[in-house]
Each structure stands twice: as C-alpha cells, then as structure tokens.
Amino acid sequence: MYTCSNKTGWSQTFVPDCVPEDPNALKTQIVRYCAVSSIENSHHAPITDIMWLPDHVEINRMGVPQENKGFESCQIFTCATDNCILVWDTRPTKGPQQQQQGAKPKDKDGTKNPIGVPDTFKHLDLTWKPMLKVHLHKxxxxxxxxPTKFSIAEKQGDRGALSKATDGGVPDKEASVTGGYFHSGKPESGREKRTLQTVKTHFFVGTEDGEVVYVDWMPQKDQDTGKxxxxxxxFYHTMHDGPIMTVQRSPFFMDILLVVGGWNFTIWKEAVVSGPILQSAPNPICMTSGFWSPSRPGVFYISKVDGSVDVWDLLDKTHEPSITQSVSPSAITKIYPHAVSHKQHLLAVGDSSGTLHILEIPWSLRLPAPNEVTGVANYFERExxxxxxxxxxxxxxxxxxxELEAEAKKKAGIAPNVLLTDEEIEYRLKLEYQAEGNFLRELGITKEEEPLPQT
Structure with a gap:
C-alpha cells in the first residue's frame, strides 16, 4: 500500500494486487432481505431516493407529525419516477404480534434456518403497504x-421540536388548512402522542425534468372535488437542463439547499419562493453529484462525467470552482466526504466502472477560517x-x-380595453335586442313589435 500526492495537496491511496493469506478474505458477504413490499401497492417505476424519518418524529396517516416515544426510526420515505412519494411504516398494523427482535428463524421441522434471515419484519413480507402517498400534481x-431526489427539513439528532410539542390532538392551524378534516379537541388520554407543531411538512423535491418542487406532504381537502x-x-421552477441528481441541505444552515442536475447547480433558501439565490453558469461537462463539506460551511464538492471533482468555496470564488481535481478516467457517480478525525478528512469517490477511490482532503479545505459561519451567513443574506x-x-x-404598449395603442388609434359597468352592459343588450327585432320584422317573421323584457 502506498500513497501519492500532487501539488494541490490531495493524496490518494492505492492497494497493489496481492494474494491474501485467507482464501475467503475477499469473498463478498451477502445480506439477505427480511421483507418485501406488496407489488400491487409499491412504486411502478425504479426507486430513485430513500430516507429514514428521524427517530424523534413520526407521521400518521393524515401526514401530521407527532412525537415518536420509542426514539427508534420506524418510517421510510421513498420516491420514484411514477410521480409519487410513499411513506412506509415498519411496525405491525394491529396488536402486539411483533416478533421478538433478533429472533433466530427456524424451518418447519424446527431446525435452524441455514440462510440466517431474522424474522424481525416477517409481518411485512409481501403485505407491506405504504401508509401515506404524496402525489406530485402539476x-x-x-x-x-x-421525482428523483427529495429533502425534508427535519434532521436526525436535532430534537428541538420536542420541547415545543403540544399534548395530543392536532393544532387549529392544521385543522383549518385541511378544511375541517382533522379535529383539534382535547387529548383522549394521557397516552396520546404529542403533535410536533414546529416540524415543517413542506419539503423540496427534484424531478426528472430538472424542476425544483416545493410541496406539502400533508393531504388537504380539495375545494372542487371534496376529496x-x-x-x-x-411553487416549482425549471432551473436545470437534466435530471436532478442531488438535493441536500447544508449541515450548518438547514434552510439552505444544494441542488445538482444537468450542466449546472443551484443553491436555494427555503423562505425564498421566486427562485434560487445562486445559480452557476452552464458547465461544458455534465454534473453527476454534489455534497456539502462536513467542516466548512462555504465549501461543497461537485462530481462530473469526465472523472473530475470541482471544489467550490463561496468565500473565495462564486463564478468558478476553486480547485478541480482529476480522479478517474471513468464518469464519477457518487461522492461522499467524511471526517475521520480532526486532522484527517477523506473523500470517497465512486465511478461508473465500479472502482472506489479514497482521497485525503487537504488541510485548507477541512479547517474553517475564523468566523466562516458568520461570513457565509452574511453572503447568503446578501444574495x-x-x-x-x-x-x-x-x-x-x-x-x-x-404602459408602453398602452401608449403605442393610443398613438395608433386603438381604443384600450375598457371595463363596462352593469348599467352599460344592460343598455348595450337592449340595443342589440331592438336591432334584432327590427331585422325580424323586415323579414316578415314578426308583424308587431314585441315588448322588451322587464328588468
């Protein structure tokens, strides 16, 4: 094993071919599934993104966020290109019939199952159905x-929403939004789950057509159909010329998102609905992925199909990357930076040929500058x-x-569109009725003048 470095400070570790002492050392371990969802109720297109809901929150069938008293993640968000996002719950639907965690499965004859698949989620196998469906209408x-990627506002480990929770029921705000579908009365018992009012039910979604969509997962009553x-x-904006590959929130600013797709990237702020606060110029090379730096708030990484990685530093440059590092001759498909220790940060890079590259991030990109968080926050505020x-x-x-069009029409002698009052409209209808009656009398269809309708 040896390491090489270049002028930019990056270093890459290579492992030479060798014969291991144990012949089974390089065999791939197989992890078998425990449960399969119902085919009829699953996605009808390939799943493009998946995420566990944080362990302190859960949502009911009406999309209301509530406290998860068990503090174990039990719900999963999935999205696919079949125009919907599904929410799955891993717990049994009724009764305490859940199998004991980690129980060793056995065959029908009582012998130990040689495959070694635990029956933890046996109650879900082939009967698993989503508890909530979010359909992305236009x-x-x-x-x-x-949808191809999505990002919710709630973060794993941040349990600030629990301190502002209400005891049971549903807030009046949610009840009014849903047209009275929910009830916001008193809790039925002390075991009622507390509603987390501060959890945002709106989330960002990136689509196959390069659109950034901001939608609420909580269903509402349609005023036209009543459903x-x-x-x-x-809102939704088409800011990318290719499928969205990354929708990720900044680890330092939860209302700032990095979106990568096609030949450019954009940065969004959750309170701004008119569009992104920063949009890059089109790159001659298509982008494949993006990731925020875990230690520097103004740094993020962008991978491309030519096998290179762009490093952007918002405090240094905003019109071009600060560093471009060539990694692989194949297209890069995914990147992931990780802080091993305070003195060592690594960047994992996977390419289309199936090769995993591990690069060491130089100190200039892992050590934040003094007051960098404040500087980046001020930059976002200016944007x-x-x-x-x-x-x-x-x-x-x-x-x-x-105003210019109206002035041009006036000079050309074209009368502007004028809104008539009710009296003027009624007078014009009377004139048209009289003209029609005179025409019918001239043709001999009517012989005497019919009285005008009384109003």
Whole structure:
C-alpha cells in the first residue's frame, strides 16, 4: 500500500494486487432481505431516493407529525419516477404480534434456518403497504412531476421540536388548512402522542425534468372535488437542463439547499419562493453529484462525467470552482466526504466502472477560517436581498412594458380595453335586442313589435 500526492495537496491511496493469506478474505458477504413490499401497492417505476424519518418524529396517516416515544426510526420515505412519494411504516398494523427482535428463524421441522434471515419484519413480507402517498400534481395540464431526489427539513439528532410539542390532538392551524378534516379537541388520554407543531411538512423535491418542487406532504381537502389529496405545489421552477441528481441541505444552515442536475447547480433558501439565490453558469461537462463539506460551511464538492471533482468555496470564488481535481478516467457517480478525525478528512469517490477511490482532503479545505459561519451567513443574506431586488425590477419592467404598449395603442388609434359597468352592459343588450327585432320584422317573421323584457 502506498500513497501519492500532487501539488494541490490531495493524496490518494492505492492497494497493489496481492494474494491474501485467507482464501475467503475477499469473498463478498451477502445480506439477505427480511421483507418485501406488496407489488400491487409499491412504486411502478425504479426507486430513485430513500430516507429514514428521524427517530424523534413520526407521521400518521393524515401526514401530521407527532412525537415518536420509542426514539427508534420506524418510517421510510421513498420516491420514484411514477410521480409519487410513499411513506412506509415498519411496525405491525394491529396488536402486539411483533416478533421478538433478533429472533433466530427456524424451518418447519424446527431446525435452524441455514440462510440466517431474522424474522424481525416477517409481518411485512409481501403485505407491506405504504401508509401515506404524496402525489406530485402539476398546476397546469401536461403530466405530473417525476421525482428523483427529495429533502425534508427535519434532521436526525436535532430534537428541538420536542420541547415545543403540544399534548395530543392536532393544532387549529392544521385543522383549518385541511378544511375541517382533522379535529383539534382535547387529548383522549394521557397516552396520546404529542403533535410536533414546529416540524415543517413542506419539503423540496427534484424531478426528472430538472424542476425544483416545493410541496406539502400533508393531504388537504380539495375545494372542487371534496376529496382528500396532496395539495398542488407551492411553487416549482425549471432551473436545470437534466435530471436532478442531488438535493441536500447544508449541515450548518438547514434552510439552505444544494441542488445538482444537468450542466449546472443551484443553491436555494427555503423562505425564498421566486427562485434560487445562486445559480452557476452552464458547465461544458455534465454534473453527476454534489455534497456539502462536513467542516466548512462555504465549501461543497461537485462530481462530473469526465472523472473530475470541482471544489467550490463561496468565500473565495462564486463564478468558478476553486480547485478541480482529476480522479478517474471513468464518469464519477457518487461522492461522499467524511471526517475521520480532526486532522484527517477523506473523500470517497465512486465511478461508473465500479472502482472506489479514497482521497485525503487537504488541510485548507477541512479547517474553517475564523468566523466562516458568520461570513457565509452574511453572503447568503446578501444574495437573498439581491434576489428580492431582481424580483422588484422584474415587476417594474413588466409595469413599464404595459404602459408602453398602452401608449403605442393610443398613438395608433386603438381604443384600450375598457371595463363596462352593469348599467352599460344592460343598455348595450337592449340595443342589440331592438336591432334584432327590427331585422325580424323586415323579414316578415314578426308583424308587431314585441315588448322588451322587464328588468
């Protein structure tokens, strides 16, 4: 085993071919599944993203976030390109019939199962159904959104929402939003689960068409049909020219998201609905993945199909990457930085040929600068103000354009569109009725004048 380094400070570890002493040392261990979901109730397209819900929160069948008293993750979010996101629960649906954790399975004759598959989730096998379905409708005709990646606001380990929970029931705000579908009365008993009001039910979704969608997973009552269904997205913008490959929140700012897809990346702030606060210029090489630095708030990594990794430092440059490191001759499919210790950070890079590369991150990219968190936060705040100024200028230019069009029509002698009052509309209808009656009398269809309708 040896290590080489280059001028940028990166180092890569190589393992030469050798014959192991134990012939079974390099055999791949097989992990067998414990349960399979019901085919009829599963996704109808390949699953593109999956995530466990944090262990301090769970959601009921109506999407209301509640306290998880067991503090064990028991629900899973999955998304696929079949236009929906499903929520699965690993617990049995009724009765304490759950098998003992870690019980050793046996065959019918009582002998030990040689495969060694535990029956922990035996109650789910081939009968597992999602408890909640989030369908991504579009606001206009032309198909629905096909999700590829998603990100929720709640974070594993952050249990601040528990201190602001309410005892039982559902908040009045949620009850009013759902059109009275929920009841926000007193808890039925002391065992009622507490509702977590501060947990955001809105989340970001990246789609196959390069759209960034912001939608609420809590179903609402449709005013037209009266059905309980997923509401329309609060907003969505098409900012990428390819499928979204990464939707990840910053570990330092939970309302800041990095989105990578196609030939560019964008950075979003959750409170800004008009668009991203930062959008990169189109890159000549397609991007495949992205990841925030675990130790520096202004640094993130972008992988590309030419086998290189771009390192972006927002405090250094925002128009181009600070460093571009060539890693593999094949396209990179996934990257993952990890802090082994305070003095050693590694970057795992996987490529399309099935090779895993481990790179050591130099000290300049792992040690944060003094007050870097404050500096990056100020930068994001300036970008939010800049975005607001851009939207204001758009509105001003649109208003100015309408005034110029009206002035041009006036000079050309074209009367502008005027809104008539009810009396003027009624007078015009009477004139049209009289003209029609005169025409019918001229044709001999009617011989005497019919009275006008009384109003």
């Amino acid at each position: 606001s206009e005709p032309g198909g629905d959104h096909a 309980i269904q997923t509401p329309k997205p609060d 939010v103000k800049r975005r607001g100024f851009v939207v204001q200028r758009w509105d001003f230019r649109e208003h100015e354009k309408r």
